[in-house]
Amino acid sequence: MNVVFACLDADTLGGIQRVTHTLAQGLAGRGHDVRVIGLHRSAAPFRYVAEPRYRRHVVSRTRSGRPGRLARARADRRLARLLRDCAPGFAVLTSPSVVARVAPLLPDGLRSIGQYHGSYEHAGGCWHLGSIRRHYPGLDQAVFLSEDDAWRFSEGALLPNAWSLPNPLPGWPERVSTLEAPRVLGVGRLEGVKRFDRLITAFAASGAPPPWELHLVGDGAELDRLRAHAAREGVADRVVFRGRVPAERMPGEYLAASLVALTSEHEGLPLTLLEAAAHGVPAVAYDVSGGVRAAGPVLVPPGDTGGFALELGRLAGSPRERRRLGAAARARAEAFRPDRVLDAWETLFVHVRR
Incomplete structure (x- = not known):
């Protein structure tokens, strides 16, 4: 047709x-x-x-x-x-x-x-x-x-x-993350609505010690402001701005991550959460829509930076919990x-x- x-x-x-x-x-x-x-x-x-x-x-x-x-x-x-x-x-x-x-x-x-x-x-x-x-x-x-x-x-x-x-999902990965790398991943345009400033603040407050890093994939008008914000939060050396990554290389980004974080003010059904789940990577996200809830991340009330930091710190410190949540996320992602x-x-x- x-x-x-x-x-x-x-x-x-x-x-x-x-x-x-x-x-x-x-x-x-x-x-x-x-x-x-x-x-x-x-x-x-x-x-x-x-x-x-x-x-x-x-x-x-x-x-x-x-x-x-x-x-x-x-x-x-x-x-x-x-x-x-x-x-x-x-x-x-x-x-x-x-x-x-x-x-x-x-x-x-x-x-x-x-x-x-x-x-x-x-x-x-x-x-x-x-x-x-x-x-x-x-x-x-x-x-x-x-x-x-x-x-x-x-x-x-x-x-x-x-x-x-x-x-x-764009495809179904055969490989999943080992969840061993000390890396939190954020994906999206570096624009105000994505509120990466809140993610940087939550990462800084999470207590996740070095060598844990926050990697941000995407580009946009907020780059310089977010760099300055990371410096003010004392994590400039642990927030890595990756720029735009070609679609064919994104599976490697998920395989290299142990957590995915989403701090947007609003979302429909974010592909970032679905792709993370398909790669067995647990996620933390603000509870901003039915679509976010359907993807199955750990939910935090919208705008609650302190609660977000607590969940990042909890999961960064517990490989066993990351594996449990990652396996559950991949099972849920089958529907997509x-x-x-x-x-x-x-x-x-x-x-x-x-």
């Missing part, structure tokens, strides 16, 4: 994009005709799949922002022509802004599926919830990351069409194996066609 994924920007380093390319490659590998459409070009393209089995399109060569009215109209005409050229099937619209823009342009043969990659908590704190209330009820299906979020959106946004589908999530997407397609 024909499947079209539409993103605001399909090639920037980010969770929505990574999930989109993973699903596109997986469905294409099952024989479906798949396209990934970016409404705008990326300022810093990131290659997620070395040899894509799907087609990729960029509608506008301008970066995402607020284009002029004429430029937007021209881009929408190009997008409408591209969609009309697609065979009947499914259009997966990956965010509220994409739903609002693309859904009115869909031809009759494309069934609409609107995703939301955030949590109900996050949507309620910004414009997303209002947009979901306005635009998602008219879709053929609205898809959320956990059963908890699907239920809350069906109640809070009055959605008659809510469904839950988790993010897929690529084939299982792709099966669930194909089940959704059958449901929508009825």
